[in-house]
Amino acid sequence: MFKEGKIKEIREKKAEWEGTTLKKYLDTCPEKKDVFETSSGFKVERVYTPEDVSTFDYIRDLGFPGNYPFTRGIHATMYRARTWTMRQFAGYGTAEDTNKRFKYLLSHGETGLSVAFDFPTLCGYDSDHQMARGEIGLCGVAVDTLKDMEIIFNGIPLDKVTTSMTINGPAATIWAMYIVTGLKQGVPMEKLGGTIQNDILKEYMAQKSFIFPPEPSLKLVVDTIEFASENLPRWNPISISGYHIREAGANAIQELAFTLADGATYVEAAVERGLNVDDFAPRLSFFFACHNNFFEEIAKFRAARRIWAKLMKERFEAKKKRSMWLRFHTQTSGCTLTAQQPINNVVRVTIQALAAVLGGTQSLHTNSLDEALSLPSELAVRIALRTQQIIAHESGVTDTIDPLGGSYYVEWLTDKMEEECYRYFDQIEEIGGVVKGIEKGFFQREIARSAYKYEREVGEKKRVVVGVNKYLVDEPVEIPIFRVNPEVERRQLRRLRKVKQEREKGKVEESLEKLKNTADKGGNIMPYIIEAVKNYATLGEITNSLKEIYGEYKELIIY
Amino acid sequence: MVIYVSKERIRVLLAKPGLDGHDRGIKVIARALRDAGMEVIYLGIRNTPEQIVEAAIQEDVDVIGLSILSGSHMYHVPRVLELLKQKGAEDIAVISGGIIPDEDKEKLLKMGVKKVFGPGTPLSEIINYVKGEVKKRG
Numbered sequence A: 001m002f003k004e005g006k007i008k009e010i011r012e013k014k015a016e017w018e019g020t021t022l023k024k025y026l027d028t029c030p031e032k033k034d035v036f037e038t039s040s041g042f043k044v045e046r047v048y049t050p051e052d053v054s055t056f057d058y059i060r061d062l063g064f065p066g067n068y069p070f071t072r073g074i075h076a077t078m079y080r081a082r083t084w085t086m087r088q089f090a091g092y093g094t095a096e097d098t099n100k101r102f103k104y105l106l107s108h109g110e111t112g113l114s115v116a117f118d119f120p121t122l123c124g125y126d127s128d129h130q131m132a133r134g135e136i137g138l139c140g141v142a143v144d145t146l147k148d149m150e151i152i153f154n155g156i157p158l159d160k161v162t163t164s165m166t167i168n169g170p171a172a173t174i175w176a177m178y179i180v181t182g183l184k185q186g187v188p189m190e191k192l193g194g195t196i197q198n199d200i201l202k203e204y205m206a207q208k209s210f211i212f213p214p215e216p217s218l219k220l221v222v223d224t225i226e227f228a229s230e231n232l233p234r235w236n237p238i239s240i241s242g243y244h245i246r247e248a249g250a251n252a253i254q255e256l257a258f259t260l261a262d263g264a265t266y267v268e269a270a271v272e273r274g275l276n277v278d279d280f281a282p283r284l285s286f287f288f289a290c291h292n293n294f295f296e297e298i299a300k301f302r303a304a305r306r307i308w309a310k311l312m313k314e315r316f317e318a319k320k321k322r323s324m325w326l327r328f329h330t331q332t333s334g335c336t337l338t339a340q341q342p343i344n345n346v347v348r349v350t351i352q353a354l355a356a357v358l359g360g361t362q363s364l365h366t367n368s369l370d371e372a373l374s375l376p377s378e379l380a381v382r383i384a385l386r387t388q389q390i391i392a393h394e395s396g397v398t399d400t401i402d403p404l405g406g407s408y409y410v411e412w413l414t415d416k417m418e419e420e421c422y423r424y425f426d427q428i429e430e431i432g433g434v435v436k437g438i439e440k441g442f443f444q445r446e447i448a449r450s451a452y453k454y455e456r457e458v459g460e461k462k463r464v465v466v467g468v469n470k471y472l473v474d475e476p477v478e479i480p481i482f483r484v485n486p487e488v489e490r491r492q493l494r495r496l497r498k499v500k501q502e503r504e505k506g507k508v509e510e511s512l513e514k515l516k517n518t519a520d521k522g523g524n525i526m527p528y529i530i531e532a533v534k535n536y537a538t539l540g541e542i543t544n545s546l547k548e549i550y551g552e553y554k555e556l557i558i559y
Numbered sequence B: 001m002v003i004y005v006s007k008e009r010i011r012v013l014l015a016k017p018g019l020d021g022h023d024r025g026i027k028v029i030a031r032a033l034r035d036a037g038m039e040v041i042y043l044g045i046r047n048t049p050e051q052i053v054e055a056a057i058q059e060d061v062d063v064i065g066l067s068i069l070s071g072s073h074m075y076h077v078p079r080v081l082e083l084l085k086q087k088g089a090e091d092i093a094v095i096s097g098g099i100i101p102d103e104d105k106e107k108l109l110k111m112g113v114k115k116v117f118g119p120g121t122p123l124s125e126i127i128n129y130v131k132g133e134v135k136k137r138g
Helices: A004-028 A058-062 A095-107 A146-152 A171-185 A201-205 A214-231 A243-247 A252-273 A277-283 A294-315 A342-358 A378-394 A408-431 A434-439 A442-459 A488-502 A505-521 A526-534 A539-550 B024-035 B049-058 B073-086 B102-111 B123-137
Strands: A113-115 A162-165 A193-196 A238-241 A284-290 A328-332 A363-365 B011-015 B039-042 B063-068 B093-098 B115-117
Touching: A095 A113, A095 A146, A095 A378, A146 A171, A146 A488, A162 A171, A171 A193, A171 A214, A171 A526, A171 A539, A193 A238, A201 A214, A201 A243, A201 A252, A201 A434, A201 A442, A214 A238, A214 A252, A214 A277, A214 A434, A214 A526, A214 A539, A238 A243, A238 A252, A243 A252, A243 A284, A252 A277, A252 A284, A252 A294, A252 A408, A252 A434, A252 A442, A277 A284, A284 A294, A284 A342, A294 A328, A294 A342, A294 A408, A328 A342, A342 A363, A342 A378, A408 A434, A434 A442, A442 B024, A442 B123, A505 A526, A505 A539, A526 A539, B011 B024, B011 B049, B024 B039, B024 B063, B024 B093, B024 B123, B049 B063, B049 B073, B063 B073, B063 B123, B073 B093, B073 B102, B093 B123, B102 B115, B115 B123
Parallel strands: A113 A162, A162 A193, A238 A284, A284 A328, A328 A363, B011 B039, B011 B063, B063 B093, B093 B115
Antiparallel strands: none
């Protein structure tokens, strides 16, 4: 990109500057610290010049938007043609409560739905199980049977919206419930659009809503990928997620490397099943967090696209452009929000959302200002959505594609992220792959180490968190706190009892038996889960049937 | 084999009750307490109040720390207190942390929880509190 002579001249000029102008400044006004670092611990230089990106090749490393290696974006027009999807994660209480919240969000201009499930649902327990006590409808909506799903989407035509569902361990069953709800509305499978998170590998590293051991879980994921590629062309059967890894304590580079390594593991497993990479890879989607270290986050997104494109093209020999696309959803960071002076969180969310947009995200969830205190109130959710709308319509950052492309710092950082990511790939390969890494506790240890380091730095004030270790005020928090109606538990249990009474018991048992047989023989179990769901088998019944075949995962205690 | 456990070291049992998988905070605290010289028994995620109380008695701990970010604290924490009482083990101090609204914090303190730590609490504050609480009890 730069002629050798020019680089030499810049180097000389820089040395000259360091000896004169800079020296004079440092003598009178020293810098705040000796070493400046990004959140991943990369040393940040005082100023970046063409010398730092002297090997940079525009066509090879960036190219044009919509062209390989997609560093600048996966679409040729990006936000000039279509703004990202504003998708706010929501769900609480019973199906009726969530249905109401969805209709509220749709009427305020939201363009996609995203369902949060409560912990019993996430872990595959029915609401009447002992482990569900005290958790029903709290962190999301409770779903026990098809009935609940029918109510959540009552009056919302499933061929007109796309729905993302954060569900992993029991993803296949919840997806089956959505599919059958669609069929009952008269919407055929091929017209359903949306995403199931279904990324089980990261559950063992973070978030922890696993059920079965890694190996059969991975097989189950391939079942859903195969089923989607044959029947639901508009569905993303997996959202390979770094978000939870990051929130559990990982830094940006760990988030990037572990997520892409998970992605490669799924592709490998699907190819091993005999699927053609170009038949399913276009429907793989990703999900990242966006934290406060602005440029590092942007570099992370740009590097992610480039690394994935190379992986798909070179290692998996994908031919279609779409197979090489890293399409991703972003959520601003929950763990950077503070309970102290919570209104300040609006500013944090704005910075993070802006970085996600400058990084070329396809959809975005902005967190609400009160999330360090409780589930978000309606007002807080609206402010979060408005934050996205202000970025989209008022800031002008969407007018040109990848506006930070060519910045010496951002390009250097993007290269650095890529380089460090490969270092982690090598380490994971040495361990024997992602599943082995999980079994040995490699990822868990890495994440715990970073989380502890971060907390220590905050404690020692090496890292400033406004309102927490600097600029404190002593005043009570006065923002409205959202509460789930305590009646939820009783209402949910009553509905579950009613469904169980009204269904045909013989049909339920028969379909569960067929499901177990197929799971035992290693066949694709999706059609059998759908059958069981149609007969109103509960989530817990289906999960238990599969536990009989696959076993249960017990986590390693690592801290 | 009999393992002799010196009672000079403070023994703390940490656990996540219920199904909540947010274990970042409690793991950081486990490590901080351990680095501060305490004996830490971390039970991990997905524990029932019964399992927690049983382990606490068996391990003869001074303090139980419960972390809950899923909103289920008003079920799980009182249940642990109740079971401790039933077993005659109320001398074990219960502290908790996570996402707990102020209103609930007051209620939990009245029920007998010794301390509720909110998000952003410095690790040193938690360490000092545990040390002080155990010392007070002799």
